[in-house]
Amino acid sequence: MPEDPRECVDAVLRSLRDAGIGWIAEEIDAEILAGRQVEREIRIGSRPVQREVATEEYTSSEQLELVLRVVLEYAQVAHELWQATTDFARERLNVGEARILDVDTGQFIQPFSTDFVIATEKLEAIVRSLADECGISARLGERISQHPAPRSLLRVHER
Protein backbone atom coordinates (compact mmCIF):
# COMPACT_ATOMS: atom_id res chain seq x y z
CA MET A 1 0.00 0.00 0.00
CA PRO A 2 1.49 3.39 -0.97
CA GLU A 3 2.58 5.74 1.77
CA ASP A 4 0.75 8.97 2.48
CA PRO A 5 3.12 11.78 1.39
CA ARG A 6 1.84 14.11 4.10
CA GLU A 7 2.73 11.58 6.81
CA CYS A 8 6.18 11.25 5.28
CA VAL A 9 6.61 15.02 5.28
CA ASP A 10 5.70 15.14 8.97
CA ALA A 11 8.08 12.27 9.76
CA VAL A 12 11.02 13.96 8.05
CA LEU A 13 10.35 17.34 9.63
CA ARG A 14 9.98 15.75 13.07
CA SER A 15 13.22 13.82 12.60
CA LEU A 16 15.08 16.98 11.57
CA ARG A 17 13.94 18.71 14.75
CA ASP A 18 14.81 15.68 16.89
CA ALA A 19 18.26 15.54 15.31
CA GLY A 20 19.09 19.12 16.30
CA ILE A 21 18.87 20.46 12.76
CA GLY A 22 15.41 21.89 13.14
CA TRP A 23 16.33 25.09 11.31
CA ILE A 24 16.17 23.05 8.09
CA ALA A 25 12.62 22.03 9.03
CA GLU A 26 11.76 25.69 9.68
CA GLU A 27 13.07 26.65 6.23
CA ILE A 28 10.94 23.94 4.65
CA ASP A 29 7.88 24.94 6.67
CA ALA A 30 8.29 28.55 5.56
CA GLU A 31 8.51 27.55 1.94
CA ILE A 32 5.47 25.31 2.15
CA LEU A 33 3.55 28.07 3.89
CA ALA A 34 4.56 30.62 1.25
CA GLY A 35 3.25 28.38 -1.52
CA ARG A 36 4.20 28.55 -5.15
CA GLN A 37 3.92 31.72 -7.22
CA VAL A 38 2.13 31.14 -10.52
CA GLU A 39 0.88 33.24 -13.39
CA ARG A 40 -2.72 32.94 -14.52
CA GLU A 41 -4.37 34.13 -17.66
CA ILE A 42 -7.48 36.05 -16.73
CA ARG A 43 -10.18 37.12 -19.17
CA ILE A 44 -12.99 39.33 -17.98
CA GLY A 45 -15.73 39.93 -20.48
CA SER A 46 -14.47 41.03 -23.83
CA ARG A 47 -11.21 42.49 -22.49
CA PRO A 48 -7.90 41.01 -23.68
CA VAL A 49 -6.42 38.20 -21.64
CA GLN A 50 -4.38 39.52 -18.71
CA ARG A 51 -1.52 37.65 -17.07
CA GLU A 52 -1.88 37.95 -13.31
CA VAL A 53 0.18 36.63 -10.42
CA ALA A 54 -1.30 34.23 -7.87
CA THR A 55 -0.11 31.81 -5.20
CA GLU A 56 -0.97 28.11 -5.12
CA GLU A 57 -0.56 25.68 -2.27
CA TYR A 58 1.77 22.75 -2.77
CA THR A 59 0.09 19.37 -2.97
CA SER A 60 1.21 16.81 -0.39
CA SER A 61 3.32 15.04 -3.04
CA GLU A 62 4.95 18.32 -4.00
CA GLN A 63 5.60 19.03 -0.33
CA LEU A 64 7.37 15.71 0.04
CA GLU A 65 9.39 16.36 -3.09
CA LEU A 66 10.37 19.72 -1.67
CA VAL A 67 11.32 18.20 1.69
CA LEU A 68 13.50 15.54 0.11
CA ARG A 69 15.18 17.99 -2.25
CA VAL A 70 16.04 20.33 0.60
CA VAL A 71 17.39 17.57 2.83
CA LEU A 72 19.53 16.20 0.00
CA GLU A 73 20.80 19.67 -0.91
CA TYR A 74 22.05 20.27 2.59
CA ALA A 75 23.43 16.77 3.05
CA GLN A 76 25.17 16.41 -0.30
CA VAL A 77 26.16 19.91 -1.34
CA ALA A 78 27.29 21.34 1.99
CA HIS A 79 29.91 18.60 2.25
CA GLU A 80 31.06 19.19 -1.32
CA LEU A 81 31.45 22.89 -0.59
CA TRP A 82 33.80 22.18 2.26
CA GLN A 83 35.76 19.51 0.42
CA ALA A 84 36.27 21.87 -2.49
CA THR A 85 37.31 24.72 -0.19
CA THR A 86 39.84 22.67 1.73
CA ASP A 87 41.27 21.23 -1.50
CA PHE A 88 41.54 24.73 -2.93
CA ALA A 89 43.24 26.06 0.20
CA ARG A 90 45.89 23.34 0.00
CA GLU A 91 46.42 23.37 -3.75
CA ARG A 92 46.08 27.04 -4.58
CA LEU A 93 46.96 28.86 -1.39
CA ASN A 94 49.53 26.45 0.00
CA VAL A 95 48.06 26.44 3.47
CA GLY A 96 47.86 23.34 5.58
CA GLU A 97 44.16 23.57 6.30
CA ALA A 98 41.00 25.61 6.28
CA ARG A 99 39.03 25.93 9.52
CA ILE A 100 35.71 27.30 10.68
CA LEU A 101 35.56 29.38 13.83
CA ASP A 102 32.23 29.31 15.63
CA VAL A 103 32.08 32.89 16.82
CA ASP A 104 29.46 32.09 19.49
CA THR A 105 31.63 29.55 21.25
CA GLY A 106 35.05 30.83 20.20
CA GLN A 107 35.91 27.27 19.20
CA PHE A 108 36.90 25.79 15.86
CA ILE A 109 34.43 23.21 14.61
CA GLN A 110 35.02 20.08 12.61
CA PRO A 111 32.27 20.57 9.99
CA PHE A 112 31.95 16.92 9.03
CA SER A 113 32.97 13.76 10.85
CA THR A 114 34.62 10.81 9.16
CA ASP A 115 31.23 9.03 9.32
CA PHE A 116 29.63 11.65 7.15
CA VAL A 117 29.82 9.80 3.83
CA ILE A 118 28.27 6.67 5.35
CA ALA A 119 25.53 8.76 6.97
CA THR A 120 24.76 10.42 3.65
CA GLU A 121 24.60 7.12 1.80
CA LYS A 122 22.10 5.81 4.35
CA LEU A 123 20.08 8.99 4.02
CA GLU A 124 20.06 8.70 0.23
CA ALA A 125 18.78 5.12 0.54
CA ILE A 126 15.95 6.22 2.80
CA VAL A 127 15.10 9.11 0.49
CA ARG A 128 14.90 6.64 -2.40
CA SER A 129 12.55 4.43 -0.38
CA LEU A 130 10.31 7.35 0.54
CA ALA A 131 10.23 8.59 -3.02
CA ASP A 132 9.42 5.09 -4.34
CA GLU A 133 6.69 4.50 -1.76
CA CYS A 134 5.07 7.84 -2.54
CA GLY A 135 5.49 7.63 -6.29
CA ILE A 136 7.69 10.68 -6.75
CA SER A 137 10.99 9.05 -7.72
CA ALA A 138 10.76 10.28 -11.29
CA ARG A 139 10.34 13.88 -10.15
CA LEU A 140 13.45 13.72 -8.02
CA GLY A 141 15.38 12.36 -10.98
CA GLU A 142 19.13 11.97 -10.84
CA ARG A 143 19.29 13.39 -7.38
CA ILE A 144 18.30 10.06 -5.89
CA SER A 145 19.19 7.62 -8.63
CA GLN A 146 22.90 8.05 -8.21
CA HIS A 147 25.38 9.73 -5.98
CA PRO A 148 25.91 13.32 -7.16
CA ALA A 149 28.75 14.40 -9.36
CA PRO A 150 32.22 14.20 -7.88
CA ARG A 151 33.38 17.32 -6.13
CA SER A 152 34.88 19.88 -8.36
CA LEU A 153 34.95 23.57 -7.40
CA LEU A 154 37.69 24.83 -9.64
CA ARG A 155 39.15 21.61 -10.92
CA VAL A 156 42.35 22.38 -9.12
CA HIS A 157 44.15 19.33 -10.41
CA GLU A 158 43.44 20.04 -14.04
CA ARG A 159 44.80 23.53 -14.38
Added chain:
Amino acid sequence: MNADLAAGVQASIAALGVAAPALGEAARVETLYEAYVACCVIEALRQLGATCEVRGQNDQPSPTLVFRTKPGVIYSQGPYTFIFARIGQRECELHTDLRVVGRSRVLHEIDVVLLDRAEGLRCRQLAIHPKHSKAMFLAECKFYGGALPLRIGREFVGLVSECQLRTRTIVSNVASDNVRALAAGHKATANFTVSPMSQSRVDEFVSWITTELRQVLG
Protein backbone atom coordinates in the same frame (compact mmCIF):
# COMPACT_ATOMS: atom_id res chain seq x y z
CA MET B 1 3.27 5.27 7.85
CA ASN B 2 5.15 1.98 7.69
CA ALA B 3 6.95 1.62 11.04
CA ASP B 4 10.20 0.38 9.50
CA LEU B 5 10.30 3.27 7.08
CA ALA B 6 9.53 5.77 9.82
CA ALA B 7 12.32 4.31 11.96
CA GLY B 8 14.67 4.44 9.00
CA VAL B 9 13.89 8.09 8.40
CA GLN B 10 14.49 8.95 12.02
CA ALA B 11 17.72 6.95 12.27
CA SER B 12 19.23 8.27 9.05
CA ILE B 13 18.48 11.90 9.86
CA ALA B 14 19.76 11.46 13.41
CA ALA B 15 23.00 10.03 11.99
CA LEU B 16 23.26 12.98 9.62
CA GLY B 17 22.91 15.40 12.52
CA VAL B 18 25.70 13.67 14.42
CA ALA B 19 28.02 13.35 11.41
CA ALA B 20 27.61 16.93 10.22
CA PRO B 21 28.17 19.56 12.93
CA ALA B 22 28.22 22.00 9.99
CA LEU B 23 24.48 21.51 9.71
CA GLY B 24 23.92 22.38 13.36
CA GLU B 25 23.17 26.02 12.56
CA ALA B 26 22.18 27.87 9.41
CA ALA B 27 25.08 30.28 9.99
CA ARG B 28 27.58 27.45 9.64
CA VAL B 29 26.19 26.39 6.28
CA GLU B 30 26.27 30.01 5.14
CA THR B 31 29.92 30.08 6.16
CA LEU B 32 30.65 27.03 4.00
CA TYR B 33 29.09 28.77 1.04
CA GLU B 34 30.89 32.05 1.67
CA ALA B 35 34.17 30.16 1.84
CA TYR B 36 33.39 28.48 -1.47
CA VAL B 37 32.48 31.77 -3.17
CA ALA B 38 35.63 33.36 -1.75
CA CYS B 39 37.64 30.58 -3.41
CA CYS B 40 35.94 31.39 -6.70
CA VAL B 41 37.01 35.04 -6.32
CA ILE B 42 40.56 33.98 -5.47
CA GLU B 43 40.63 31.78 -8.55
CA ALA B 44 39.47 34.73 -10.65
CA LEU B 45 42.24 36.88 -9.18
CA ARG B 46 44.75 34.17 -9.98
CA GLN B 47 43.50 33.99 -13.55
CA LEU B 48 44.22 37.70 -13.79
CA GLY B 49 47.77 37.00 -12.75
CA ALA B 50 47.49 37.86 -9.07
CA THR B 51 49.63 36.31 -6.41
CA CYS B 52 47.48 35.44 -3.42
CA GLU B 53 48.58 34.80 0.14
CA VAL B 54 46.68 33.97 3.31
CA ARG B 55 47.35 36.54 6.02
CA GLY B 56 46.38 36.55 9.68
CA GLN B 57 45.09 39.41 11.82
CA ASN B 58 48.67 40.58 12.29
CA ASP B 59 49.01 40.88 8.49
CA GLN B 60 51.60 38.10 8.46
CA PRO B 61 51.35 34.91 6.37
CA SER B 62 49.13 32.32 8.03
CA PRO B 63 49.44 28.53 7.68
CA THR B 64 45.68 28.20 8.15
CA LEU B 65 42.72 29.71 6.36
CA VAL B 66 40.05 30.69 8.89
CA PHE B 67 36.39 31.43 8.21
CA ARG B 68 34.21 32.76 10.99
CA THR B 69 30.52 31.98 11.37
CA LYS B 70 29.46 35.58 12.01
CA PRO B 71 30.55 38.94 10.70
CA GLY B 72 33.46 40.56 12.43
CA VAL B 73 35.71 43.56 12.30
CA ILE B 74 38.78 44.00 10.15
CA TYR B 75 40.87 44.82 13.22
CA SER B 76 39.80 41.64 15.04
CA GLN B 77 42.36 40.25 17.45
CA GLY B 78 40.78 36.82 17.36
CA PRO B 79 41.58 34.07 14.84
CA TYR B 80 40.91 35.67 11.50
CA THR B 81 42.45 35.52 8.07
CA PHE B 82 42.12 37.33 4.77
CA ILE B 83 43.72 37.03 1.35
CA PHE B 84 46.39 39.51 0.34
CA ALA B 85 46.50 39.80 -3.45
CA ARG B 86 48.95 41.62 -5.70
CA ILE B 87 48.41 42.24 -9.39
CA GLY B 88 51.26 44.20 -10.87
CA GLN B 89 51.49 47.33 -8.76
CA ARG B 90 47.95 46.96 -7.46
CA GLU B 91 47.34 45.46 -4.01
CA CYS B 92 44.07 44.41 -2.47
CA GLU B 93 42.60 42.25 0.28
CA LEU B 94 39.79 39.74 0.08
CA HIS B 95 37.76 39.40 3.28
CA THR B 96 34.79 37.29 4.30
CA ASP B 97 32.06 38.19 6.79
CA LEU B 98 33.27 41.73 7.27
CA ARG B 99 31.61 44.85 8.67
CA VAL B 100 31.83 47.80 6.29
CA VAL B 101 30.56 51.39 6.64
CA GLY B 102 27.88 52.24 4.09
CA ARG B 103 26.86 55.56 2.50
CA SER B 104 24.67 56.41 5.49
CA ARG B 105 27.58 55.70 7.83
CA VAL B 106 25.69 52.63 9.01
CA LEU B 107 27.56 49.36 9.43
CA HIS B 108 26.76 46.57 7.00
CA GLU B 109 27.86 42.97 6.96
CA ILE B 110 29.29 41.79 3.69
CA ASP B 111 29.87 38.12 2.98
CA VAL B 112 32.75 38.46 0.51
CA VAL B 113 34.43 41.78 -0.19
CA LEU B 114 37.53 42.88 -2.09
CA LEU B 115 39.08 45.95 -0.50
CA ASP B 116 41.79 48.34 -1.48
CA ARG B 117 44.95 47.29 0.37
CA ALA B 118 45.65 50.79 1.71
CA GLU B 119 42.19 50.85 3.29
CA GLY B 120 42.81 47.51 4.96
CA LEU B 121 46.10 48.71 6.41
CA ARG B 122 44.59 52.01 7.55
CA CYS B 123 41.64 50.32 9.24
CA ARG B 124 43.73 47.74 11.09
CA GLN B 125 46.11 50.43 12.26
CA LEU B 126 43.37 52.74 13.51
CA ALA B 127 40.93 50.00 14.62
CA ILE B 128 38.15 51.38 12.43
CA HIS B 129 35.81 49.91 9.83
CA PRO B 130 36.51 50.14 6.10
CA LYS B 131 34.43 52.44 3.90
CA HIS B 132 32.21 51.04 1.18
CA SER B 133 33.85 53.40 -1.29
CA LYS B 134 37.13 51.52 -0.86
CA ALA B 135 35.58 48.22 -1.82
CA MET B 136 35.93 46.98 -5.38
CA PHE B 137 33.71 43.91 -5.32
CA LEU B 138 31.09 42.57 -2.98
CA ALA B 139 29.15 39.33 -2.96
CA GLU B 140 26.23 38.31 -0.82
CA CYS B 141 26.22 34.54 -0.56
CA LYS B 142 23.04 32.60 0.08
CA PHE B 143 22.87 28.85 0.41
CA TYR B 144 19.35 27.48 0.54
CA GLY B 145 17.84 24.04 0.34
CA GLY B 146 14.75 25.17 -1.54
CA ALA B 147 13.69 28.48 -3.02
CA LEU B 148 15.41 31.78 -2.28
CA PRO B 149 12.96 33.83 -0.19
CA LEU B 150 12.05 37.26 -1.54
CA ARG B 151 13.21 38.91 1.68
CA ILE B 152 16.76 37.95 0.70
CA GLY B 153 16.36 40.06 -2.41
CA ARG B 154 15.02 42.98 -0.39
CA GLU B 155 17.96 42.77 2.01
CA PHE B 156 20.38 42.68 -0.90
CA VAL B 157 18.77 45.73 -2.47
CA GLY B 158 19.19 47.55 0.85
CA LEU B 159 22.85 46.61 0.93
CA VAL B 160 23.62 47.69 -2.63
CA SER B 161 21.89 51.02 -2.12
CA GLU B 162 24.40 51.61 0.67
CA CYS B 163 27.46 50.43 -1.21
CA GLN B 164 28.28 52.32 -4.36
CA LEU B 165 30.75 50.25 -6.28
CA ARG B 166 30.84 48.72 -9.71
CA THR B 167 30.54 45.04 -8.95
CA ARG B 168 27.85 43.90 -6.57
CA THR B 169 26.42 40.44 -6.79
CA ILE B 170 24.17 38.05 -4.99
CA VAL B 171 25.34 34.47 -5.36
CA SER B 172 23.27 31.42 -4.53
CA ASN B 173 23.10 27.70 -5.11
CA VAL B 174 19.44 28.14 -6.02
CA ALA B 175 17.64 30.63 -8.23
CA SER B 176 14.86 33.15 -7.96
CA ASP B 177 13.42 35.18 -10.81
CA ASN B 178 12.06 37.72 -8.34
CA VAL B 179 15.40 38.23 -6.60
CA ARG B 180 17.14 38.45 -9.97
CA ALA B 181 14.70 41.15 -11.05
CA LEU B 182 15.24 43.08 -7.82
CA ALA B 183 19.01 42.92 -8.24
CA ALA B 184 18.89 43.99 -11.88
CA GLY B 185 16.65 46.91 -10.94
CA HIS B 186 19.42 48.18 -8.67
CA LYS B 187 22.33 47.73 -11.05
CA ALA B 188 23.53 44.58 -9.36
CA THR B 189 24.00 41.08 -10.71
CA ALA B 190 22.49 37.78 -9.65
CA ASN B 191 24.70 34.72 -10.04
CA PHE B 192 22.43 31.78 -9.31
CA THR B 193 22.79 27.99 -9.29
CA VAL B 194 26.48 28.34 -8.42
CA SER B 195 27.19 25.00 -6.79
CA PRO B 196 29.97 22.42 -6.80
CA MET B 197 27.41 20.08 -8.34
CA SER B 198 27.54 22.12 -11.55
CA GLN B 199 31.06 22.61 -12.84
CA SER B 200 29.86 24.59 -15.83
CA ARG B 201 28.09 27.15 -13.65
CA VAL B 202 31.17 27.50 -11.44
CA ASP B 203 33.31 28.06 -14.52
CA GLU B 204 30.88 30.70 -15.79
CA PHE B 205 30.85 32.39 -12.41
CA VAL B 206 34.64 32.52 -12.17
CA SER B 207 34.78 33.84 -15.71
CA TRP B 208 32.24 36.56 -14.86
CA ILE B 209 34.25 37.60 -11.79
CA THR B 210 37.41 37.70 -13.88
CA THR B 211 35.78 40.03 -16.38
CA GLU B 212 34.47 42.31 -13.64
CA LEU B 213 37.75 42.42 -11.74
CA ARG B 214 39.67 43.14 -14.91
CA GLN B 215 37.63 46.34 -15.15
CA VAL B 216 37.99 47.43 -11.54
CA LEU B 217 41.64 46.47 -11.18
CA GLY B 218 42.71 47.55 -14.63
